[in-house]
Every structure is written in C-alpha cells, then in structure tokens.
Amino acid sequence: MESVLEQQRSAHEEIERLEQAIVDQYMNQPKTQKERLENEHVVNKFLNKITEKSQQLYDLYEDKDGARKKEIDALATTSDTFGDFYERLRVIKDHHRKYPNEFVVPSELQFIIQERQKLEDGSEEAELDTLFSGEEGNGRFLDLNPLYTQYINLKHIKRVDYLAYLSNFDDFKGSYPKETKTTADYRNYLTALQSYLESFFARAKPLYNLDALREKSKEKFESDWKEKKVPGWEKKLGEEEEAAPELFCIACQKQFSKQTVFDGHLTGKKHIKAQKQLLEQKGPNLDQAEIEKARQKALEEKEDKDKPVAWQEVLISSYVDALSSHREDTKANVERKQALTDRERAIEQEQEDHELVENESDDDDEDKIYNPLKLPLGWDGKPIPYWLYKLHGLGVEYPCEICGDFVYMGRKAFDKHFQEWRHAHGMRALGIPNTRHFHEITQIDDAYTLWDKLKKKGRADEFKADTLEEFEDAEGNVFNKKTYEDLKRQGIL
Structure with a gap:
C-alpha cells in the first residue's frame, strides 16, 4: 500500500497532467460544429476527473484518521535516515519484482484510448451520434x-x-x-x-x-x-x-x-x-x-x-x-424548412448525412468527391449547392431528337447547343441548313415541315457551299468550308 505522502504526490501529478491535456485539447482548432462539441465533451470529462482527484487530495490533507501526521512525525523523529531510505527502496524493488513489466497509462490518455478502442472494435457508436435528435x-x-x-x-x-x-x-x-x-x-x-x-x-x-x-x-x-x-x-x-x-x-x-x-x-x-x-x-x-x-x-x-x-x-x-x-x-x-417541399427536405437530409460522413472521414480522403445527386461541379471541383442547382433550372430536362435524343440539363445548355457540333451534325444529316430559323426546333418532323414551308414561301436562304457546308477538325471544332480550307492551307490544322 502506498504511503499517504506518495498518494498526495501522485494526485498532484495527475492533476497537472490533466490540466496539460486540457491545454493540448484546446490547441486543436475545431473546423466543424461536431468537432467543437467533441473537444468540449473531452475537456468536460477531464475537468470531472480533476474535480474527483482534488476531492481525494483534500481528504488526504484533511487527515481525519491522522495517518498523514503519523507518517510525517515518523520521518522527523527517526534516527536512522539511511535505514528508512533503504527500507522504502526494498519495498519498491519487491513490488516491481512481483509485478514485472508493469506500465501505467496516464489518466488523461485513458479516456482517449478507450474511445479509440470502441470505434475500432465497432462495439459502440460514437457518443455524439446518439446525443442529439x-x-x-x-x-x-x-x-x-x-x-x-x-x-x-x-x-x-x-x-x-x-x-x-x-x-x-x-x-x-x-x-x-x-x-x-x-x-x-x-x-x-x-x-x-x-x-x-x-x-x-x-x-x-x-x-x-x-x-x-x-x-x-x-x-x-x-x-x-x-x-x-x-x-x-x-x-x-x-x-x-x-x-x-x-x-x-x-x-x-x-x-x-x-x-x-x-x-x-x-x-x-x-x-x-x-x-x-x-x-x-x-x-x-x-x-x-x-x-x-x-x-x-x-x-x-x-x-x-x-x-x-x-x-x-x-x-x-x-x-x-x-x-x-x-x-x-x-x-x-x-421558418426555412416550412418553405421547403417534401422532396427538398429529403434531399437536404441526405446532404446533411453526407456532410456528417465527410466530417468523419480521414484527411487522406478529402480529394474524393461524393455526389449522390449528380450535381454539376463548380469552379472548386466540388458539387454546386442544391439551391444554385434549382435556381438555374439544371434539373429540367430538354431532349433534342435532331441530336440523337440527347438530353440537355438546364435552359442555358439547351440554348447553347444549337450552335454546337452535335446539333449542326444532325441538321447536316437531315440536309437542312442550320440557320436561325430553326432555333428551338428539336423534332425531325418539325424541322422538315419548317424547311418545306420556307422553301415554298421563297424565304429559304440560298445554299452556298463555301459558307454553309461545314467541316470538322480532329479536335471536334466545326468550321465552314472556306474557313476550313484557309486554315488548312496555312498549316494551322
């Protein structure tokens, strides 16, 4: 059994180690709400341990049974100082001989080690996951x-x-x-x-x-x-x-x-x-x-x-x-949730769950992009916010039969595709010039009907091979015949 003075020394040391552990915990700057809560709960447990140890230390100093006073008096009145020293040394050696290779885990690390073992074993979910609704x-x-x-x-x-x-x-x-x-x-x-x-x-x-x-x-x-x-x-x-x-x-x-x-x-x-x-x-x-x-x-x-x-x-x-x-x-x-539809609430809940998963992942997995809603990527390489996705109408589908039933997402992409190579190729395959008259025309039958109507009324544009006939280079860029031949002669293509 340890002496009273040794118990007091050990308690003081443990309190100091717990205080240093609190300082180290605050050195970790939390990035999310969950990390901040985890830090505060860990610090709170350290403070509870300090309170418990301080109460034990107070009881030892109060010395109701007089054991501390007897031990101090024995140290002060003994005549054989070295004999007492070697007696204590013998007790320590006997203890280590009886319990070889014994190691002591500092109290501030016991909680962290236990929590890590729980997470690695999968025997218990993280505490914060079950604290809140x-x-x-x-x-x-x-x-x-x-x-x-x-x-x-x-x-x-x-x-x-x-x-x-x-x-x-x-x-x-x-x-x-x-x-x-x-x-x-x-x-x-x-x-x-x-x-x-x-x-x-x-x-x-x-x-x-x-x-x-x-x-x-x-x-x-x-x-x-x-x-x-x-x-x-x-x-x-x-x-x-x-x-x-x-x-x-x-x-x-x-x-x-x-x-x-x-x-x-x-x-x-x-x-x-x-x-x-x-x-x-x-x-x-x-x-x-x-x-x-x-x-x-x-x-x-x-x-x-x-x-x-x-x-x-x-x-x-x-x-x-x-x-x-x-x-x-x-x-x-x-107030914000009351303005959402049921589908938007479900999507928002899915995104919140995804954020929780991302926050729990390691730093090595930060480059992986999790995009279950298949949202377009922004300038930072990450999916754009869902509200921006809805604002630009990127969830609305615009199919085009002339482009081979290709579906364009959003009005902006749909308007832009009429000047792109896929639609131009489809119009050329139909034998119809891709002029401004056919803007917004996506059905093949509608394109033929309008082309016949324009020809009957004499409003069809005269077909000129050097301006309306289109050519495509190896990179997919579309040029009219005159421009294509000029660039080829100059060696640019």
Whole structure:
C-alpha cells in the first residue's frame, strides 16, 4: 500500500497532467460544429476527473484518521535516515519484482484510448451520434416539438403554431393565464421544459457553468418574491391579501376575490359538506379572530404552493436567455424548412448525412468527391449547392431528337447547343441548313415541315457551299468550308 505522502504526490501529478491535456485539447482548432462539441465533451470529462482527484487530495490533507501526521512525525523523529531510505527502496524493488513489466497509462490518455478502442472494435457508436435528435442538428437548434404538444393540450391557453410558440414559450406573464398555472398539467409541463433545457446544456454546452446561473437566478428570485415583483405573479401575490375578508370561506379554507365566484361556491356540494362538518366541530358561533387566523394560514399555504411554480418559471427564463442565440437559429431553421417541399427536405437530409460522413472521414480522403445527386461541379471541383442547382433550372430536362435524343440539363445548355457540333451534325444529316430559323426546333418532323414551308414561301436562304457546308477538325471544332480550307492551307490544322 502506498504511503499517504506518495498518494498526495501522485494526485498532484495527475492533476497537472490533466490540466496539460486540457491545454493540448484546446490547441486543436475545431473546423466543424461536431468537432467543437467533441473537444468540449473531452475537456468536460477531464475537468470531472480533476474535480474527483482534488476531492481525494483534500481528504488526504484533511487527515481525519491522522495517518498523514503519523507518517510525517515518523520521518522527523527517526534516527536512522539511511535505514528508512533503504527500507522504502526494498519495498519498491519487491513490488516491481512481483509485478514485472508493469506500465501505467496516464489518466488523461485513458479516456482517449478507450474511445479509440470502441470505434475500432465497432462495439459502440460514437457518443455524439446518439446525443442529439435530427431536429437539434448536433446542438445547433432546439427541439421543442414534444413540449409544444404538451403546451397545446393545456387548458385556457391560446392555440398558436410552432413558430409562434418558439417566440413566446418563455413569456410566462402573457402566454399562460392564471387559471392554467393552477393545474397539475401545467406543473408537469414546466418540469419537462426545465429538464429538457438542462439536458440540452449538458449535451450542447457541457462547459457552461449552469450551477452559477442557477444560484444567481435563485438570489434574484427570492428578492423579487418578497417584494412581489416576480413576472406573472405580481397581481396574484397581492390580490388575495387585498380581497375582502368576508369573501373568505372558513369551512373550505379558501379565499375568493370576486363576490360572484364566492356566491357560486356557497351553493356547491363540497362547501355544504365542509360547512356541516365545521358546525359539528365548533358550533354555529365562530370567533372573528379565529376566522382571520385561518384566513392568513390559508393565504400562506397558497403562497407556499405557488412559490415552486414561480421559481421554475424564473429558472426556465434564465435558461432561455442563455440560449437566446440557439432559439433564434431554431426559429430561422423552422421558418426555412416550412418553405421547403417534401422532396427538398429529403434531399437536404441526405446532404446533411453526407456532410456528417465527410466530417468523419480521414484527411487522406478529402480529394474524393461524393455526389449522390449528380450535381454539376463548380469552379472548386466540388458539387454546386442544391439551391444554385434549382435556381438555374439544371434539373429540367430538354431532349433534342435532331441530336440523337440527347438530353440537355438546364435552359442555358439547351440554348447553347444549337450552335454546337452535335446539333449542326444532325441538321447536316437531315440536309437542312442550320440557320436561325430553326432555333428551338428539336423534332425531325418539325424541322422538315419548317424547311418545306420556307422553301415554298421563297424565304429559304440560298445554299452556298463555301459558307454553309461545314467541316470538322480532329479536335471536334466545326468550321465552314472556306474557313476550313484557309486554315488548312496555312498549316494551322
């Protein structure tokens, strides 16, 4: 067993190594959102290990059992210094003789080695792949769809669409009526919303100091609660105390703020039963002081019941303020997706999956181009964005029978092909001059019909061999007869 001093030295060394590992981790500049999250989660695990080791070190320094003090006293009072040194050396040699070739893996490398083994063995998927839902986009957006379903099922609330809910779900003063806040469904909704936001912090922002935010919010809440300034509860905290004492039901221990509601309560079966029990216990005459005491007690109990709900609302508002950028990004993403068709959403999801695959690939595979949609390549040698593909209409097919049923993708390529060699060859094979009259003509029958019509009306261009007869060089360039012969005589072709 190691001595206490050796355990302390080892703990200090391990903490220093973990701190250096955090520095090394931050030296790796992340290029994508996923890489940034991976770095933060690794650093968070290192920090947890530092906290654990620091607690162990604190316990050793506290020395509740006195073992550390005894060891120090033994070192200070021993007369045989070299004898003690050689005794410790003997213990170390015996240990290494008993466990030969033993090696120690530094704690900062244990996590990295374990994760690499999992990925190489294929026994477990990468942790980040299972942390987020598809709507969350690796921690970039919030996924409040399940909570929106709970919201629209609450009583007395205004039904809104999901986009409006994202803007106002933390407006506890205006979006949630007083009648809703007294229901059990509302309390369950608040608990689910708080749990989700805390979970999102742990997954998307693992290094965020959530405890400090919670403590700061708690201090402000306690101050505002005493002064009755909590948003959404200002009127509620004061209305029952300001209500007339004659609107208090001693039998049911409940204060009312309106005479009409109080009158309706007096005719209820529950009140009649409670009133009968009260008369049996204390008789018809009740002391006014006793009634006021019961009223104050009921108000205090009501306030104690409302306080946890108000605290949850304030805490959720603090969380949302810290995630304000995520909420704005979520609103923009939802609004953008609502404008897409089902096919475009499917294509976008396929592209997102492809991006994830590309980010996980090695640097050696960067030259490989993955183009499942067969998009045209841009100036950088990579497929152009899908929105640019749609903007230029590159997904529209334009077949040309004269070109041998060749299909041109996009209007620009279709217009350009009428002056290219393939269409010119097709027209020459038909015996028709490739003039501007036949622009937009793609069917053979249409070309013949128009040619006959032009000849009958005398509008056909005179055929001149030196200008209309075309020749093609070895590289596929098309020239008229006169130009071709001139270039050939000069030795250019």
